[in-house]
Amino acid sequence: xxxxxxxxxxxxxxxxxxxxxxxxxxxxxxxxxxxxxxxxxxxxxxxxxxxxxxxxxxxxxxxxxxxxxxxxxxxxxxxxxxxxxxxxxxxxxxxxxxxxxxxxxxxxxxxx
Amino acid sequence: xxxxxxxxxxxxxxxxxxxxxxxxxxxxxxxxxxxxxxxxxxxxxxxxxxxxxxxxxxxxxxxxxxxxxxxxxxxxxxxxxxxxxxxxxxxxxxxxxxxxxxxxxxxxxxxxx
Numbered sequence: 001x002x003x004x005x006x007x008x009x010x011x012x013x014x015x016x017x018x019x020x021x022x023x024x025x026x027x028x029x030x031x032x033x034x035x036x037x038x039x040x041x042x043x044x045x046x047x048x049x050x051x052x053x054x055x056x057x058x059x060x061x062x063x064x065x066x067x068x069x070x071x072x073x074x075x076x077x078x079x080x081x082x083x084x085x086x087x088x089x090x091x092x093x094x095x096x097x098x099x100x101x102x103x104x105x106x107x108x109x110x111x112x
Numbered sequence: 113x114x115x116x117x118x119x120x121x122x123x124x125x126x127x128x129x130x131x132x133x134x135x136x137x138x139x140x141x142x143x144x145x146x147x148x149x150x151x152x153x154x155x156x157x158x159x160x161x162x163x164x165x166x167x168x169x170x171x172x173x174x175x176x177x178x179x180x181x182x183x184x185x186x187x188x189x190x191x192x193x194x195x196x197x198x199x200x201x202x203x204x205x206x207x208x209x210x211x212x213x214x215x216x217x218x219x220x221x222x223x224x225x
Binding site for chain 2: 006031032034036043044045046049051089091093098099100101102103104105107
């Protein structure tokens with residue numbers, strides 16, 4: 001089982017602030033890194049799937065970067081809005097482990 | 113179907129009873145995952161199928177837990193002789209292939225009394 005860690009565990013920001021959080025994963029045998037957005041009482045929804053070192057993906061105000069050599073990914077939210085409040089989960093798939101292993105998530109609260 | 117469907121949505125059972133949780137993935141999706149999720153935590157891997165073949169069952173907590181996907185579509189997660197510690201949200205997810213993004217079902221909230 002892979003060790004996937006996310007930090008911080010929780011985060012409160014003011015509306016309009018930009019923020020970012022981290023996902024760390026084992027760099028050996030890396031295959032793919034996923035980001036999901038999970039709102040309370042709903043199911044996680046995919047944001048990004050990233051596979052290449054140096055990859056950067058963007059969806060509206062949300063973007064993510066990937067460093068497979070050092071084993072981390074950043075998720076950025078520009079100009080946070082209250083509707084961005086959710087838990088953001090990352091998950092890693094390695095060549096050796098066929099399972100997609102999730103981190104514990106970063107719980108973001110955007111205050112109006 | 114349009115999305116991943118899980119049933120039942122809620123299951124309350126007495127300790128010692130067997131339960132079967134069902135997952136109907138998106139049509140054509142090859143990969144199917146079962147996860148267990150505790151409140152405030154990320155999904156914990158249980159098992160994974162490609163078509164009907166169980167690729168990895170290393171996350172199943174013990175031999176009371178089993179899963180099958182006999183025709184490569186619908187999957188059933190069975191918990192025998194349930195215990196209170198089995199109470200959790202059980203989520204199923206499917207993807208078009210290994211490594212592709214997951215589409216999650218709404219989950220089955222299991223409560224063992």
